[in-house]
Amino acid sequence: MAPAIEIHSEKLNLKIIEYIQVLGSCWRCAIRFTRERKPEAYQQKNLDLKQEPEEKVQKTSPCVICLGLVQDQFIKECITDEISQRVIESDYDSPTFSCTVSLPVAIMLREQAVWFLVTEKFPELLSTIFKIDHVTSLKDVWKFVFSEALELKLKKKLEYSSSSFQIQVNVLYQDEISECGALVDMCPEKFKHRYKQTRVYREGIFTRNAAHSVLSGISSLNFKKHYTLKVPNVGTHYGVVQCSHTSIHIAGRYQKFSRKLCQTPWLIEGEKHMDTSIQELICKHLEPFFKTQSVKFSSSGREDVDVRTLGLGRPFAIELLDPHRTLFTQVEITQVQIIINKSTDAIQIRDLQLVTKEQLSVLKEGEEEKSKIYRALCVTLDGSTLTAEDLDRINGTTELVLMQKTPLRVKNCIH
Ligand SMILES: [Zn+2]
Incomplete structure (x- = not known):
């Protein structure tokens, strides 16, 4: 002083x-x-x-x-x-x-x-x-x-x-x-x-x-x-x-019904590999609403292109950089959500809302702590029929080590 x-x-x-x-x-x-x-x-x-x-x-x-x-x-x-x-x-x-x-x-x-x-x-x-x-x-x-x-x-x-x-x-x-x-x-x-x-x-x-x-x-x-x-x-x-x-942050959850949809634009050597993505389906409606030129999409984990996301949906957040429109109501945000959902059959979003930067960390924490339910179609290699005991044993297994080749999508993706 x-x-x-x-x-x-x-x-x-x-x-x-x-x-x-x-x-x-x-x-x-x-x-x-x-x-x-x-x-x-x-x-x-x-x-x-x-x-x-x-x-x-x-x-x-x-x-x-x-x-x-x-x-x-x-x-x-x-x-x-x-x-x-x-x-x-x-x-x-x-x-x-x-x-x-x-x-x-x-x-x-x-x-x-x-x-x-x-x-x-x-x-x-x-x-x-x-x-x-x-x-x-x-x-x-x-x-x-x-x-x-x-x-x-x-x-x-x-x-x-x-x-x-x-x-x-x-x-x-x-x-x-x-x-x-x-x-x-x-x-x-x-x-x-x-x-x-x-x-x-x-x-x-x-x-x-x-x-x-x-x-x-x-x-x-x-x-x-x-x-x-x-x-x-x-x-x-x-x-x-x-x-x-300063940026505005919007969050919600998405369900994905298409088996031919990336989460974010899939670029290989600068070329778009698929027509659209979850990010684009959502952001093309948010960008004009908030009058912004640039967005950053993030989510609590991600799924492969051919995997659906059901249930309550996957939490996501979008940072809208340098928004020119900053005065709006939750009712207006919900209207944008309705427009997004009407515009496509590939995804549906819910709970779209304004969040603070601090609340975003919850999204990231959720990524580490969340539990997922997988449903799998299994085959026996020798063609034998499974008994009721076999099924009980499989269903009773709580800890599994998965052996999986790295999906192509992860290797080639540039975000
Ligand atoms: Zn002077």
Whole structure:
């Protein structure tokens, strides 16, 4: 837990804000360094703050820390429209959302540079309880600034902790690679093997984790040797907006009446070996209902192609990945079950219902503990007739060792 802001006097805070603004920062980034965490403080211009330095220095250049991301002059009025348009098009029905913002690593370097400058100017700030990690994060400030507009446009509520529906906003910066080169100079060892691993220079070398491990604990002297805070030539821009929803799990039981039906698509060298499968017969109705593109079918054990499954049926579960439809009732699920059962004579399903991830483990446990009833047609090898005693002896046998060749189906199947 970060210490309360009152630890520094109001007067000192104003001095800090003024100093950071002179460095070329926007007023929001300057406030972040006072550990201000109230959303309101970032949502509208704080008239108590001196705005002049910002306007003088920053008329045409983006903020030296956030690269214009939360800076009034650089915020595109339509940005929340663009983001929400993309989310609305993807058609998720979740009433809530959480938002992750992925920021350029160059911003970490810039924050670090300002941190050294500020703590050298105001050494009284430095204490064991105030570290760079306590600076209010730019990601949070981004949400403070844009969340209200996004909530209104999406008609969904933002959950600061975590919603099942996530929107990822990617923020990009044209000079990212050239600025991050300083990290390699600061710690060549750290990146030596990364160059080898990723043959393409751009791909994943400057991750936030790598930058964090270089910057944490670095001395001011070493840092300054390789990096100088400069006014950026360009600001940030937005990349793709990605949406995703956590999986939904549906479970039930199936009976199988066909002796020519696989459980899952039977593929040999990428070619389908049979027209359809239990999975396909069920999922082709579930996929459009839940508006999902991808499913994972699992069951409590499996049977061979030519074996029927009767009785109560075999328990199965289906993970629906990234479902766009998440609001439904049990009545609607039962209706889908009726549609599935009407669509085929090969299988029938029952007890179709929503289950939690935890309940799925019961399905797996059941696989080990279940008992099965087998009915077998037996022949005597020498053609002799069995006596009543023979039958009693066979029926009385409770433990049998089966000698069986591995079925072809198991050997060839690729799932
Ligand atoms: Zn800024």
